[in-house]
Amino acid sequence: MKIMALAYKELKDILSEKIYIFGFLLQLFIVMGIVLIGFSYSYIAQIEDKTSVATNDTEFAKFLAQDEEILCFYSKNFFGDAYVQNIENAFYVYTDDKDLFDTLKTRIEEYYFRDEDPLRSPILKIDFIREKRVVPEFIEVMYSLLVPIVLLLPVFLSMNMLSDSIVGEKERKTFEILLASPLTRFEIILGKLAPVIFLGFFQISLWLFVISRKNVYIKNIFALYIFLLILMILFFSISVIFSMLSSNIREANIYLTIFMMFLSFLMFIPLPSLGIFNSIIKYSPVVGIVKITTNLIDISILKYFIIYLVSAMIAIFIAKKVLERDESLKL
Known part of the structure; x- marks a missing residue:
């Protein structure tokens, strides 16, 4: 209850500060701009050797999205390695790859006969049209860059x-009152993190809704939220550390700006193919988010959860120690 009172x-x-409301609206414009950029300037490509398939059948798109080898989208436009057009259960597959057609034909048959009573139409027709139509839409750039940016922005x-929030309380001399409360140092950190995590998830959910309106299918939503929660605990704990080491808001903002510039450089700037850089990449x-949103969950993806969970636990432990150190110095 004490933690909930502090979090509330x-x-x-936070909500009483106009600058944070402005920041939220700014994010909205950034997200919409990112989506428009993705549609305007990116082209069809594969992610990690995946096959991109578009279809005008929303149910078939959801069915095909379960295949970890295929990146499937709903669209009324022709694009991708193949386009599957469903006209009253007559399927027309546009592609220049006969092997891909054979694979999609099998998937279409599985989709069509998935129910006990499959005869929704007297005839299942599947035609191979040797033609590949490509429209400048977004696949690789959207999934490998723009979606991670949208999710990490909040x-x-x-x-x-x-x-x-923390440095402001230190400057107003109200943080000492909080330290003198019955709350433990760990509870204080949790109370500080909880509302920011709540607002972060609210914004992420809103941005996911926005990009879903553009027919971007995100796999493993629950696993994605768990991974983002771990990242929030990690990065917010680092923010607490910087705040406790800073004497004023300007100094804290300098620390955070340098940290986020360094982090953005590692995550979004192409690095040379060298040993240490390969491990970092x-x-x-970003790679974790791409794998979670485009693949079925397996052991290789669980590595990302373990690595960042351990990092988050270490970060929150250091934040607690820095908080105790700052308190002892004041005493």
Whole structure:
């Protein structure tokens, strides 16, 4: 209850600040801009050797999305390695790859006969049309860059929100009152993190809804939320550490800006194919998000959960120690 009371107070304080409301609206414009950029400037490509397939049948798109070898989208436009057009249960497969047609034919038959009573139409027709039509739509750029940016944007901006809250209390000399409360140092950290995590998830859910309106199918939503929760705990704990080491808001913002610039460089800037850089890229949060949103969950993806969960636990432990150190120095 004490943690909930602190979290509720922090949430009210955050929502009362106009700059945070402005930041939320700014994110909305950024997300819409990212989606428009994805549609305007990116082209069809495969992600990790996946086959891109588009179809005008929403139910078939959902059915095909279960295949980890295929990246499937609903669209009324012709694009991808293959386009499957369903006209009253007559399927027309547009592709220049006969092997891909054979694979899709099998999938169509599985889809059509998936119910006990499959005769929704007297005849199942599947035609191979040797033609590949490509429209400049977004697949690779959207999934490998723009979707991670949209999902991580609320996390990065919330780090400043949390930092301003802590350092602001230090400057107003109210943080000492909080330290003198019956709350443990760990409970104080949780109380500070909880409202920011709540707002982060609210924004992420809203952005996912926005991009879903553009027919971007995100796999493993529940696993994605768990992974983003772990990332939030990690990055927000780091924000707490920087805040406790800073004497004013300006200093804390400098620390966070440098940290986020460094983090963005590692996650979004192409690095040379060298040993250490390969490891950094391979286990980057962006790669984890791409794998979770485009693959079926397996052991290789669980590595990302373990790595960042351990990192988050270490970060929150260090934040607690820094908080105790700051308190002992004041005493």
